[in-house]
Amino acid sequence: MGGCSWLLSLFIILLFLQLPACKSSSISDLFDSWCREHGKSYSSEEERERRLRIFEENYNIVTAHNGKGDSTFTLGLNVFADLPNHEFRAKYLGLSVPATDSVIRLRSESDEDLSVVKDSDIPSSLDWRSKGAVTEVKDQGSCGACWAFSATGAMEGINQIVTGSLVSLSEQELVDCDTSYNDGCAGGVMDYAFQFVLKNKGIDSEKDYPYRGRDGRCVKNKLERRIVSIDGYTDLPLWNEKKLLQAAAAQPVSVGICGSDSAFQLYSRGIFSGPCSTALDHAVLIVGYDSKDGTDYWILKNSWGTQWGIDGYMHMARNTGKAEGVCGINTMASYPIKTSPNPPTPPPTPGPTQCSIFTFCAPGETCCCSWWLLGLLCMEWKCCATESAVCCKDNLHCCPQDYPICDTKRNLCLRRVGNTTVAMGKQLGKKSVSAS
Known part of the structure; x- marks a missing residue:
């Protein structure tokens, strides 16, 4: 009988020694489930462990409050449960x-x-x-x-x-x-x-x-x-x-x-x-x-x-x-x-300018090709920050409609007046923004 008592005491001692590990494992499993529910992930294992400790602290706050039984509201492990x-x-x-x-x-x-x-x-x-x-x-x-x-x-x-x-x-x-x-x-x-x-x-x-x-x-x-x-x-x-x-x-x-x-x-x-x-x-x-x-x-x-x-x-x-x-x-x-009617409905905002199936420029911009393959297929588009612009043949610049002639040597956009006169106008616009 004495041997049985000794074995029972040893079992109880071992059981208590295991309780912290059991609780830790239980919290870790709960944290993993919470992460899946809220789509949370962390940059490193160290960060995950830090968030797990914070989660456990908030878990203790939640269980302590809800355990009182005399409150008009309950707490929960919501989306902010991993934040101090x-x-x-x-x-x-x-x-x-x-x-x-x-x-x-x-x-x-x-x-x-x-x-x-x-x-x-x-x-x-x-x-x-x-x-x-x-x-x-x-x-x-x-x-x-x-x-x-x-x-x-x-x-x-x-x-x-x-x-x-x-x-x-x-x-x-x-x-x-x-x-x-x-x-x-x-x-x-x-x-x-x-x-x-x-x-x-x-x-x-x-x-x-x-x-x-x-x-x-x-x-x-x-x-x-x-x-x-x-x-x-x-x-x-x-x-x-x-x-x-x-x-x-x-x-x-x-x-x-x-x-x-x-x-x-x-x-x-x-x-x-x-x-x-x-x-x-x-x-x-x-x-x-x-x-x-x-x-x-x-x-x-x-x-x-x-x-x-x-x-x-x-x-x-x-x-x-x-x-x-x-x-x-x-x-x-x-x-x-509010007592007055709303202003007149404004016209819809222009959508993006489509260069190809996969590339676009912002509304009000012009698509210009910056890399032609065999002169037939554009491999790269860039955006000219002017609506209905003229794309220069150097594939680097563009000019507005009212000054449509590209003079890349003098870095100017020109327009023709009459039959023969060429008037100098604005500087060339550079196609510096890649289409997305």
């Missing part, structure tokens, strides 16, 4: 409230007052998605342009409510061109975006000026393609949840929040109640409100793709008794005003 919180904050936030003022309140460009929406007229619940006023969830990527997504979402909503047409608007135009105060991927504020659209008399569509997830040079001709216009915007009073509800009952509303806490990063579902800071660093869109089991909540549309939260959305507690609201949501809210 400091890296997450650096990449995915972007509301830039001036350091000199913890709350930015710009001068509203409208006297619109939503107090005309009487309390008795406000429905107990509302979801602008079901009314066709909300576009699909978008993904800002690692560009801190949440402010642009919140602003376009609010303008998309009011445009649909007024015109009946839901048009996805261009965040990239705001990132590239709205640079008077906002700073692209480095951050911005929704009010400044509304001001930009007012000054430009409209904004282009997402389809025509697509999102690239990085700062770029403003495409000037796109500024003239005004698909949707607004007539003003209104800032809601500070810490006034009643006004915020009146606004949300009338249209989707842009709000600033604090989105930097680990619980926000790893949010999965349920009614998010914090705790979280009220230092504003992220922008989202209120697209409705509702209640569940006696708890009121906002429906928030985020811009982190559909692999975060409830397919890209969050339910955040409201009517909590805190003036600033959960994560400061009652602190910086605004919405665009």
Whole structure:
């Protein structure tokens, strides 16, 4: 009997010695499955091991929170589960409230007052998605342009409510061109975006000026393609949840929040109640409100793709008794005003110029061959940055239509006047850009 006890004790000791290895193996398998689900890969085995350690830390945060059993929301190993919180904050936030003022309140460009929406007229619940006023969830990527997504979402909503047409608007135009105060991927504020659209008399569509997830040079001709216009915007009073509800009952509303806490990063579902800071660093869109089991909540549309939260959305507690609201949501809210029809539909943007089956030049450019095979088959094309240009025989230069004669010795483009006179004109244009 004593021998059996000794063997049993040895077995238990060996079993406990194996537990860390078992857990490590289990986490590694879970991480591999998570990587496959989210399409994650890493540049080296060292990087993978580093991300695995971070994943395990976030796993512990998730299991500790969900194990409490008394929370109104749950956490999950979402698309951000391999990021430490400091890296997450650096990449995915972007509301830039001036350091000199913890709350930015710009001068509203409208006297619109939503107090005309009487309390008795406000429905107990509302979801602008079901009314066709909300576009699909978008993904800002690692560009801190949440402010642009919140602003376009609010303008998309009011445009649909007024015109009946839901048009996805261009965040990239705001990132590239709205640079008077906002700073692209480095951050911005929704009010400044509304001001930009007012000054430009409209904004282009997402389809025509697509999102690239990085700062770029403003495409000037796109500024003239005004698909949707607004007539003003209104800032809601500070810490006034009643006004915020009146606004949300009338249209989707842009709000600033604090989105930097680990619980926000790893949010999965349920009614998010914090705790979280009220230092504003992220922008989202209120697209409705509702209640569940006696708890009121906002429906928030985020811009982190559909692999975060409830397919890209969050339910955040409201009517909590805190003036600033959960994560400061009652602190910086605004919405665009629209009363006028949109500008006339602009003509379609010219497509690329096709040189061959596989090669193209940009719209407004001319294809010129730079390498002929036996004088019959072009093996390489280059682009002349002039529409309907004349390609010079040296295969290096081009001339505009109004100066169509190539003088490669003097590096000039000429035109003939009358029967015999040749007038000197512009310098030869060089075909310096390869067709793609």
